Each structure stands twice: as structure tokens, then as C-alpha cells.
Amino acid sequence: MHPLGKTSSHRLSSCHSDWKVICEALCNWVNYSVFCGHRGELAQNQAFFNGTSELEWPNSKHNSLPSLAIDMGPYFSELKNTDWEDANAFAMFAGMVLLVAKQLYVQGKISHQVIWGGDWDSDGRTSDHKFRDFPHFELTKENVWNL
Numbered sequence: 001m002h003p004l005g006k007t008s009s010h011r012l013s014s015c016h017s018d019w020k021v022i023c024e025a026l027c028n029w030v031n032y033s034v035f036c037g038h039r040g041e042l043a044q045n046q047a048f049f050n051g052t053s054e055l056e057w058p059n060s061k062h063n064s065l066p067s068l069a070i071d072m073g074p075y076f077s078e079l080k081n082t083d084w085e086d087a088n089a090f091a092m093f094a095g096m097v098l099l100v101a102k103q104l105y106v107q108g109k110i111s112h113q114v115i116w117g118g119d120w121d122s123d124g125r126t127s128d129h130k131f132r133d134f135p136h137f138e139l140t141k142e143n144v145w146n147l
């Protein structure tokens, strides 16, 4: 078990209940942090101008309340942090998030599918996108998993 830290739990509390279900299950398998849940207008437009988001307020899925989007990634206790340089570690983490979410979805425990920011069209490939946002995940009502 890898219970979420205080800051991560607080950020998760601004997210849709499906994220709470997914994150609780994920704690059984991997140590991770939540970097962002809901983003208000100022924070969204800052992210846009910094280039960390392609969208202006209120078009990001981080802007709804509760937030449909969440940013998260692996936590390494020896670093007391994530490793922002290690894209492969983020991709490996994303694989776990997607698998856990798919299982919960087919079990009827969540009502959305999940899109990862490293693979916006959910075809399993990361090399076919110019804008990649590896820590980003968002809920969708579309059948992106073809289930």
C-alpha cells in the first residue's frame, strides 16, 4: 500500500469521484503523487502562457469543478519527488493507471473512460502527437477503448 500524501489527497479532493475510485485502487500498486486537480481561471491561463497547457480558461478539463482532469506521476522515495526527466517512468505509470481504470470501468465501478495526455487518440502510440502531456489524464464519456 502506498497511501497518498496530504498534498496529493487535497488535490484529489477537487477531482471527479471516478478519480477517487481510480486513485484508491492505484495506491495498491504504485507510489505516486497528484500534481494538480481543479485549476481556476488564473492558474489555467498561467499554464497556457507557460506552455504546459494548450488550452485557455475555461476549455481545459481541469477547469470543471469537480475536475475531470488530473495530473499525476510516479513518486520515488529516494528522491522524495518524481523524476521530471524520466519520460519512460511516466509512461510506465500511465500504463498502470489505464489498466486499473479499464478494470474498474468494466466492473461498473466508474462511469468514464480515461484519456492519457501521452496518447490523446488512445491508439497505444505516443510518437504520433506533437503536444504530449505525460502527467495528464482526463475522463471522457466517449468509447475511446472500443469496449
Ligand SMILES: [Zn+2]
Pocket: 036, 062, 069, 070, 071, 133, 135, 136, 137
Ligand atoms: Zn493536466
